[in-house]
Each structure stands twice: as C-alpha cells, then as structure tokens.
Amino acid sequence: MPRGQRRSRRHAGQTASNGLYIGRFTIPLKLVFYISGHGYGHAVRDIEIIKSLVKIHAEAEIHFRTRAPQWLFAPLLGKRIFYHERELDFGVVQKNSFSADKKATFQRYAALVDQKENLIDRELAFLHSVQPDIILSDITPFAFDAAEAYGKKAVAIGNFSWDWIYTPYLDKFPDYAWVVEDIRSSYVKADRLWRIPFYGDMSAFPSIEDVPLVGRKAQLPAQVVRERLGMAQKGAQKYVLLGLRMSDLAGVEWRGIEKMPLTFVAVSRDIRITNCLHVEEASLPFEDVLHACDAVLSKPGYSIVAEVLVNRTPIVYIPRSDFVEDAYLTAGLAHYAVCEELSQPNFYAGNWRGAFERLFAKPPVWQEIRHDGAEVIAANILRHVN
Structure with a gap:
C-alpha cells in the first residue's frame, strides 16, 4: 500500500466505564517499537503495553x-510479533547499578551520533519495508529522526529522557x-509523549499527555508461589528477594x-550464604516471586518501584549515584510505599539488619496509585491510528 494512503479500520467493541476502548479490531495494525x-x-x-494491546487487537503486527x-x-514472539536486535540507544555505561561511567557514556553516544546518518538510513529502509501505522519509542532518540524521515512522527513513552539524564554529567565533561x-x-520531532509517573524534566517534547503507572502484577497467589519454591507460609519467617545483579553484590561483606x-x-547460586x-x-x-516475598532489596529503578x-x-x-531520576523514584516510594533506605556504605559493609528491622516495624500502609497504564496506552495506540 502506498505510504500516506489511509486504510479503513473496522472494529467491534464498547467503551468501558473508565473510558478505555474494549473490543477487537479486524484490520491488521502494524507497529514498530x-x-x-x-x-x-x-x-x-513496554512488553506489558504490547500484552495489553494484543488483548484488544489480536491481529496487531509488532516489531521490537x-x-x-x-x-x-x-x-x-510469534508469527506476528518480531524481535530485531539494534543498538540505537544504550542508555548509560555502568560497572554496576549504583554509578555511571560518565565519560564512557558520552564517548559511546558520540560514536553513535557519528554514525547517525547511516543508522537513520537503515531504519528508514526498515520502516519502508514494514509500513507501520504507528511508531513508538521508549525513549530512543534516533527513532524520532527515522520516523520523521519516513513521514510519520513517533510517539514517546517514558518517565525520563536521556538529555535530562546526561545534563548533570556536563559539569565534569562540558x-x-x-x-x-x-x-x-x-526528541522535539516527536508527535507527543505519553508520560508515566515519577518523571523529571521532559520539556524537550512538544506535547505531553500523562498516563498511569505501568508495572507487572503477580498472577499467582502468594501461597501457591511459596509452596512451589519450598518457602514457609506467611508468618514469623521473613523472606527477602535480592533484586540485584551479581555485579551489584560484588564487594558485599556477607x-x-x-x-x-x-x-x-x-536466582544466582554464586551467593553462598546459609540463609x-x-x-x-x-x-x-x-513479579510472582516478588509478591510472595515479605520484602525486596534493590536499587530504586523504575521497574522495581512500579512492581513494588x-x-x-x-x-x-x-x-x-549519577542518576538524577533517583530523587523522583525514591520520593514516589516514600509517598506510596512501605520502604526504607540503606546507604551504599552500609550495603557493602553488610550492615543490613537495622534497615530491615525498621522496615518490618512499619505499619503496612500503602497509598493508592492508579496502575493501569499499560491498558491506557494500548487504548491510546488504537485511538492514535484510528
């Protein structure tokens, strides 16, 4: 079909009380993410968003x-959902989850910019081959250049942008x-931004629409998970999920x-402690294991904050260190969650006991936060292309 020619879309469904469209479209939708x-x-x-999308549009063709x-x-992945390995956005160079290599980050991104014209040309060829109805980006900058070159502005999804993350690094590397x-x-080439909670300065985007939290919800009851994993049922024994990588745990005094x-x-058998x-x-x-545990120890990244x-x-x-969004995510935890901070020196020294004693002494009071962002964005996608 020639680009620019609009396809009619038949759909049957209804609008739910929360304003979200529910139903199934009968004309295939093509999406590049x-x-x-x-x-x-x-x-x-983003996987949660696509899972919500295919529930209401089973014929959607998705390219990651x-x-x-x-x-x-x-x-x-299957006959209509495809994975294409491409490095257009690596984020931040890190040795572990707690600090950034600022100079290496700038050097690596500068190398991408040096190849930008060729990279965009390759993406443009790919977009012509797929002919997508919508292009999404979380929150890869070059996607917006490629989409504009194709003739269809991309939609952004995120709670931060890389210009905001990198700007403090300029103090040392101007x-x-x-x-x-x-x-x-x-970013200024985006059609709009669907902004999820705990966001920072995203003023580079010309149009912003706020959407609810996106996070994975456990599907199995906690007692079922505990039985499968050989955990005691909820009671005096406390189970703490280590939501960290081995590189984060290197140097911890056990x-x-x-x-x-x-x-x-x-999940790592390299952690050789008796408990x-x-x-x-x-x-x-x-998310099922997280829900079954009494607590989790982790960095305050978006994914774990949302799932908590x-x-x-x-x-x-x-x-x-070196992640300006941390202040926004930890503020979100302080307002909505049952949480406690453990400083990096105490983390590496193995002085964890006090933080967990304070955590478990707190009343289980949680503030409500809307978390149907995946469903809302899926409905937004259909509205955007229809």
Missing part, C-alpha cells in the same frame, strides 16, 4: 527494535554539550548478613 537497551526496565514495561535481551521478549543538544533535537534472622531469595533460598531464574515470573507499588511488597532500597 524502539526500546532503550539500558537495563530491563524499559523493555519490561532494541538491544534489550531477546529472552525478555521470547514469550510474546565538551559534550553538543551530544545533549543532538538528543534534544531528536558475614553479618548470614547472622540475620531472614531468608534471602536469589539463602536459591530459585531457578525461569521457574516463575519475577503494584504488588505491595515492602522495599529496602540502595540509592544510586
């Missing part, structure tokens, strides 16, 4: 363009101001942690 390869958080929330690992997308400006010049009256739940329950990584979805709030699992969090 650019997703940052930084961590898992962007991919995890990302360097996020393919195994995250594997349960969705010669890379042009990199931040290049990112902003891409001797004091082994003496704590807690059982830690981990640790090891589970197979693919045995159950992360959706599943109401208390959290002890370790603040990060």
